Amino acid sequence: MERIETDVVIVGAGAAGLTAATELVTAGREVVVLEARDRVGGRLWTGDVDGAMLEIGGQWVSPDQDALIETLDELGLETYDRYREGQNVYIAEDGERRLFEGEIFPVPAKTEGEIVGLIEKLDALVAEIDPDAPWTHPRAKELDEISFAHWLETQTDDVEARLNIGMFIAGAMLTKPTHAFSALQALLMAASAGSFSHLVDADFILDKRVVGGLQQVPLLLAERLGDRVRLGQPVRTVRWQEDAPAGAAAVVAVTDELEVHARELVLAVPPVLVDRISYEPPLPRRQHQLHQHLSMGFVIKVHAVYETPFWREQGLSGTAFSPYELSHEAYDNTNHGDTRGTLVGFVSDEAADEVFRLSAEERKERILESLSHYYGEQAKHPVVYYESDWGSEEWTRGAYAASFDMGGLARYGADLRTPVGPIRFACSDMAGKGYQHVDGAIRMGRLVASQIVEELA
Numbered sequence: 001m002e003r004i005e006t007d008v009v010i011v012g013a014g015a016a017g018l019t020a021a022t023e024l025v026t027a028g029r030e031v032v033v034l035e036a037r038d039r040v041g042g043r044l045w046t047g048d049v050d051g052a053m054l055e056i057g058g059q060w061v062s063p064d065q066d067a068l069i070e071t072l073d074e075l076g077l078e079t080y081d082r083y084r085e086g087q088n089v090y091i092a093e094d095g096e097r098r099l100f101e102g103e104i105f106p107v108p109a110k111t112e113g114e115i116v117g118l119i120e121k122l123d124a125l126v127a128e129i130d131p132d133a134p135w136t137h138p139r140a141k142e143l144d145e146i147s148f149a150h151w152l153e154t155q156t157d158d159v160e161a162r163l164n165i166g167m168f169i170a171g172a173m174l175t176k177p178t179h180a181f182s183a184l185q186a187l188l189m190a191a192s193a194g195s196f197s198h199l200v201d202a203d204f205i206l207d208k209r210v211v212g213g214l215q216q217v218p219l220l221l222a223e224r225l226g227d228r229v230r231l232g233q234p235v236r237t238v239r240w241q242e243d244a245p246a247g248a249a250a251v252v253a254v255t256d257e258l259e260v261h262a263r264e265l266v267l268a269v270p271p272v273l274v275d276r277i278s279y280e281p282p283l284p285r286r287q288h289q290l291h292q293h294l295s296m297g298f299v300i301k302v303h304a305v306y307e308t309p310f311w312r313e314q315g316l317s318g319t320a321f322s323p324y325e326l327s328h329e330a331y332d333n334t335n336h337g338d339t340r341g342t343l344v345g346f347v348s349d350e351a352a353d354e355v356f357r358l359s360a361e362e363r364k365e366r367i368l369e370s371l372s373h374y375y376g377e378q379a380k381h382p383v384v385y386y387e388s389d390w391g392s393e394e395w396t397r398g399a400y401a402a403s404f405d406m407g408g409l410a411r412y413g414a415d416l417r418t419p420v421g422p423i424r425f426a427c428s429d430m431a432g433k434g435y436q437h438v439d440g441a442i443r444m445g446r447l448v449a450s451q452i453v454e455e456l457a
C-alpha cells in the first residue's frame with residue numbers, strides 16, 4: 001500500500017473535482033485526485049464510436065452558464081452553434097406530423113393558450129425561488145408535498161398542455177416521470193436555468209457545443225494537474241476524525257493501492273454514490289438519511305450518424321418534439337466541420353425501462369422507428385448507431401443527475417452541502433445555478449475550494 005501525504009484529497013475527477021483541485025493548486029495547496037475510472041471526466045465523455053465522434057455524456061452550453069463559459073475561455077476552447085435553420089417537427093397524439101417555428105408547439109388554439117398560461121405561472125413562481133435555497137420559499141413544504149403531475153392537474157384539465165409542460169422538466173431534465181418528483185423540485189430545475197421560459201427555449205438551453213467535445217474540459221484540467229490525478233483508484237474507505245490537531249491529517253482516503261492522508265477531503269461524486277464508500281467512524285445520522293432520499297434520473301441518449309444531414313435538404317432544423325413519441329425530443333447534433341449528419345434523440349425514464357426489456361436489435365429498431373416519424377424513412381438507416389447507457393455505469397448509475405424524492409428537497413436540501421468534519425461535498429447534483437449541469441459542477445468545485453482555502457489559512 002503506497003502512502004501519500006497531502007493537504008487535500010479529492011475523490012472523483014469529474015468537472016467538480018478537477019475544478020476544486022485546480023483552484024486549490026492555484027492557491028498553493030497540495031492535492032491528490034483519486035478517480036475510480038480509468039479516464040477523467042465522469043459524465044463528460046467524448047468517444048469515438050465506429051469512426052464517429054460522439055458526445056456520450058454532457059455536451060451543450062447555454063448563455064447563462066458563465067462558470068462553464070469562463071472555464072472554456074481559460075482553456076482556449078472554441079464553441080459553435082447547434083444547427084437550427086429551418087422548421088421544427090411536432091407529432092400530435094394521432095401521429096400527425098406538424099412543422100412549426102418558434103417555441104410554442106403547433107397544438108389546438110385552446111391548448112396553446114393553456115401552455116402559454118402555464119409558462120407564465122411557472123415563470124412567476126420560479127422568480128420567487130432562490131436556486132441555492134429553494135427550501136426557504138414560504139410555500140416550500142407545501143410545494144414539495146405535491147407531485148409535479150398533481151400540480152399540473154390542479155392548473156389545467158388540458159391533457160396535451162400538461163404533457164408538453166411536463167416534458168420540459170420530466171423527460172427533458174430530471175428524467176423521471178412527473179409523478180415521481182415534487183413541484184418544488186421542478187421549480188428548482190427551472191430556477192437553476194434562470195426561468196421556466198429558458199427550459200422551453202431550445203435555442204437558449206441547447207445553444208452551443210464545444211469544438212472537439214466537452215470532455216476536453218476535464219481532460220485539459222487533468223493535464224495541468226499532471227500526476228496529482230490518479231486513475232483506476234476507487235475510494236473504498238474514508239477514515240476521519242472531527243478534532244485533529246491543527247495542521248495534522250484529519251482524514252485518510254483508502255483505495256486498493258493507495259492511502260492518502262490529508263487535512264481535508266472533497267467527495268466530488270454524485271450524491272447517490274456517497275454511500276458506496278465505508279466511513280470510519282460512520283457518517284452522522286443526517287447523512288445516512290438524506291442520501292437515501294436522492295436518486296438518479298434515467299435517460300438513453302441515442303446517436304444516429306448518416307452519410308449526410310439529409311433532413312436539412314427537407315428544410316428541417318432537426319429539432320423535434322412529441323410527448324407521444326418514444327424519443328420525446330431530438331436534435332441535429334452534427335459535429336463542427338463534419339460532412340456527415342448526426343441526430344441525437346432521448347428516451348427517458350419509463351420509456352427507457354420499457355425498451356431495455358427488448359433485445360438490442362429490437363430496441364434499435366423501435367428507437368429508429370420513432371426518429372423516422374420526425375425525419376422520414378431515411379432516419380431508419382444510420383451508418384453509425386449508439387446508445388449512451390449511463391444506467392449501466394457503476395460509477396454514475398443513471399443520467400443526467402440526482403434529484404430528491406417527494407418531500408426530500410424541503411426536508412434535507414439544506415444539509416446536502418453541509419461538511420462533516422474534514423469531509424466536504426461537491427457535485428453538479430447539489431448546485432443551485434447550473435444544477436444538474438457542468439456549469440453547476442464547476443460552481444460547486446470553486447465553492448468547496450474557496451471554503452478549504454479559508455479553512456486551511
Ligand code: FDA
Nearest residue numbers: 012014015016036042043058059060235395427428437438
Ligand atoms: P461526475 O459524475 O461527472 O464526476 C464524478 C466522478 O467521481 C466520476 O468520474 C466517477 O467515476 C468518480 N467516482 C465516483 N465514485 C468514486 C469513488 N468511490 N472513488 C473514486 N472516484 C469515484 N450537462 C450540461 O451542462 N450540458 C449537457 O448537454 C448535458 N448533457 C448530459 C447528457 C448525459 C447523457 C449525461 C450523463 C449528463 C449530461 N449533463 C449535461 C450533465 C453533466 O454531464 C453533469 O452534470 C456533470 O458532468 C457532472 O460533473 P460532476 O463532476 O459533478 O460529477
